Amino acid sequence: MPIRIPDTLPARETLLKEGVAVMRESDAVRQDIRPLQIGLLNLMPNKIRTETQIARLLGASPLQIELTLVRVGGHTPKNTSQEHLISFYQTWEELRERKFDGFIVTGAPVETLPFEEVTYWEELAQIFDWTKTHVHSPLYICWGAMAAAWHFHGLPKYELEAKAFGVFRHRNLDPASPYLSGFSDDFSIPVSRWTEVRRPDVLERPALRLLIDSDATGPCLLEHKESRSLFMFNHVEYDSFSLKEEFDRDRSQGKQIQVPFGYYPEDDPNRQPLNRWRSHAHLLFGNWINQTYQSTPFSLDEIGG
Numbered sequence: 120m121p122i123r124i125p126d127t128l129p130a131r132e133t134l135l136k137e138g139v140a141v142m143r144e145s146d147a148v149r150q151d152i153r154p155l156q157i158g159l160l161n162l163m164p165n166k167i168r169t170e171t172q173i174a175r176l177l178g179a180s181p182l183q184i185e186l187t188l189v190r191v192g193g194h195t196p197k198n199t200s201q202e203h204l205i206s207f208y209q210t211w212e213e214l215r216e217r218k219f220d221g222f223i224v225t226g227a228p229v230e231t232l233p234f235e236e237v238t239y240w241e242e243l244a245q246i247f248d249w250t251k252t253h254v255h256s257p258l259y260i261c262w263g264a265m266a267a268a269w270h271f272h273g274l275p276k277y278e279l280e281a282k283a284f285g286v287f288r289h290r291n292l293d294p295a296s297p298y299l300s301g302f303s304d305d306f307s308i309p310v311s312r313w314t315e316v317r318r319p320d321v322l323e324r325p326a327l328r329l330l331i332d333s334d335a336t337g338p339c340l341l342e343h344k345e346s347r348s349l350f351m352f353n354h355v356e357y358d359s360f361s362l363k364e365e366f367d368r369d370r371s372q373g374k375q376i377q378v379p380f381g382y383y384p385e386d387d388p389n390r391q392p393l394n395r396w397r398s399h400a401h402l403l404f405g406n407w408i409n410q411t412y413q414s415t416p417f418s419l420d421e422i423g424g
């Protein structure tokens with residue numbers, strides 16, 4: 120089944136060109152199927168790019184998925200037009216009575232701030248608590264994962280002396296996990312962050328299970344089984360040129376930034392980067408969707424009960 124997104128969402132044209140199955144809203148309403156309801160709380164500055172990255176992975180599922188775009192109401196993005204926000208986004212306050220099978224919270228460019236100093240932290244903390252009663256399976260990404268792990272489990276983050284930036288080898292620590300079905304023993308995942316969580320802190324919290332780890336950049340994916348939550352600290356959703364765009368942007372602004380590790384052939388920024396993580400990105404999202412589908416109630420009203 121294809122993904123259901125608004126007919127005029129900019130990501131739609133990109134996904135169709137890539138061969139991703141996208142369903143028109145008018146066609147979806149005629150099918151006697153309850154689509155999986157997935158919310159995307161998009162905290163990234165370039166919202167259109169992030170919408171496309173997430174919809175690309177959700178759209179590869181054989182299930183019908185209805186994606187709802189969500190934003191915090193207490194923050195006005197600088198890099199996305201008001202027209203786009205009004206046309207395609209709802210604030211969390213506007214839909215807080217709804218329930219979702221899955222809910223994704225993205226990263227945000229505020230990672231070096233203490234959590235409580237983020238301008239929308241109070242609202243975000245309310246959203247985290249709301250997921251306990253209104254979401255069947257949450258998926259937190261990068262800073263969103265660090266923020267949720269801190270809120271729910273007191274897992275601290277630490278600022279790095281240099282940005283963890285590049286494509287790093289990771290290890291599959293739990294091949295029997297349904298979320299890692301089909302994963303290789305080791306594989307590459309993009310990393311782009313100024314902070315980290317540390318393995319000893321994770322191991323001190325038995326409710327958190329470490330699924331993916333990296334010798335170079337530390338914990339990558341955690342599971343909290345009771346709440347069916349996943350915490351992904353890296354950017355498996357990135358497309359081929361995301362790191363290049365970040366590198367070119369910082370370099371053009373005169374910032375001290377190293378060439379992304381393991382990204383360009385022979386570390387030459389003049390050569391086209393190779394995507395070596397795409398298959399595992401699809402595996403992770405596909406496994407998450409499958410587990411959500413198998414365990415979620417048929418009636419959305421029963422979620423959180």
